[in-house]
Amino acid sequence: MKRTIKTIAAITSLSFFLACNNAGTTETSTSATSTENTAAGAGQSAVQDDQSAKNVVQVAIGSKDHTTLVAAVKAADLVNALSNAGPFTVFAPTNAAFEKLPAGTVDGLLKPEKKDDLTDILQYHVSVGVFKEDMLQDGQSIGQVNGGNITISKKDGKLMINGVANVIATVPASNGIVYVIDAVLLQPAVK
Template sequence: MPAFAAPGDMSGMHHEKTVQVGGAPMYPSKNIIQNAVNSKDHTTLVAAVKAAGLVDTLSGPGPFTVFAPTNEAFAALPAGTVDNLLKPENKTTLTKVLTYHVVPGKITSADLLALIRKDGGKAKVKTVEGDWLTFSKDAKGVAITDDKGHTGHVTIADVNQSNGVIHVIDTVMLP
């Protein structure tokens, strides 16, 4: 592999369309976990996924759609919530919260917008956890509402992965 390629020469070089998330490029050839561990905005989510024992699942073939809350989203939860969820005795609850952010299959933002239009302005999508997330469009873009009525927004859409897609969100959804 040449150390320097001439302009336009793609031989032996990786030229993937990446999206920057948390200061790091997200590579479509890598899986959800391989990319997420590089985002400085998702260290809490990665720690939670490890604590819940979901690394192997989210490294698997999928495809998965992950609505990935940022560290700021986790920090906005009531004081002590994250520390409490990360305790081994709360693994079941943590797993329930995390799998509520995962939808089977690959759903792009275009797919979501089409569902929203088709369903009269609101689209319900069933999560791996078993409950539903509701999507709509508002002045800030694509809104996501959980079963408790909390609403957040997709802040970075369509971060493609080898085993699905990630949409970064600004709120932790609660089943």
């Protein structure tokens, strides 16, 4: 009888151990599958959330005045990066700002072989951190994602970037702030 009880206890323990071990394997397998699905997915930009405030990319996508900027961000593969938590300050040129560039410039930059140049220009329009309007001071220099710096001018309550781009609107976003500007920012040539 004692032998039967020990055998039943051993079988029960072994069954319990195997059940726990299989549950762990199933969980690990499920985790691995979820990770693979996420890795194969479109990234942060694919997250659907109609309840929260829009991120900086969604703000641009929702603006009829920023279709050229959106096309450029897509061509440079920056949608996911700018959809992440940030925070970012984005200086967003309007379509009219891009039209001020020499003829053929935008079309040339959208070509696959110019992706690095396009990325550099777009990253010159993005700062890491949120720089609210009341934080910006006349003469202030702000580091941009591409390693360059922009200079803020503030006169009579109006903001200007690098002495060429006027801030014409400010739009808060869930992962930062968007300043709508009327010119494309081009980094000064290295002397």
